[in-house]
Amino acid sequence: MISMVDQEDGKWLRADNWQEVLRDPSKLDDRIKQFLLGHNEETERYLSEAPDLRDALLLEMKGRVAGVDETVPLPGKKYSYQRRFVDGAERPQHWRLGAQGLLLLDENVIADQ
Incomplete structure (x- = not known):
């Protein structure tokens, strides 16, 4: 489970060096990277148990763009x-x-x- 520390204020997720990170993703602060990877893994676990839901969500999002x-x-x-x-x-x-x-x-x- 992902830690709730510092999550009430998402400002810490804004990388001050975002332009540098766009050119070289390895420059992303490790704390931000680990947070995002954790959320991605949690989402993958959740949606892997419901492939029909994943497909429906994807179609819904694509339909709104x-x-x-x-x-x-x-x-x-x-x-x-x-x-x-x-x-x-x-x-x-x-x-x-x-x-x-x-x-x-x-x-x-x-x-x-």
Whole structure:
């Protein structure tokens, strides 16, 4: 069972070095990592006992998300930046917008590696 210590205030789960962690996940604070791994394991144990529930939850969540979705472009000094979800994809793409759009990162490609 997961410890309830420090869980009443989730601020401790916000990594101050989140940008560094995006580039190198090994930089994530071990306490945060262990907390997340514990929750993932607990969820896996629970849902492994109810595969029909897992499938129903997944369908419900997918049904609430638009097939194609994108954020309003966030303006920068020279470019604007946008996050897009492609139909059928589980993770977003990150775009730099200018005269021509440039795909900076496709999280789906990384997740499949």
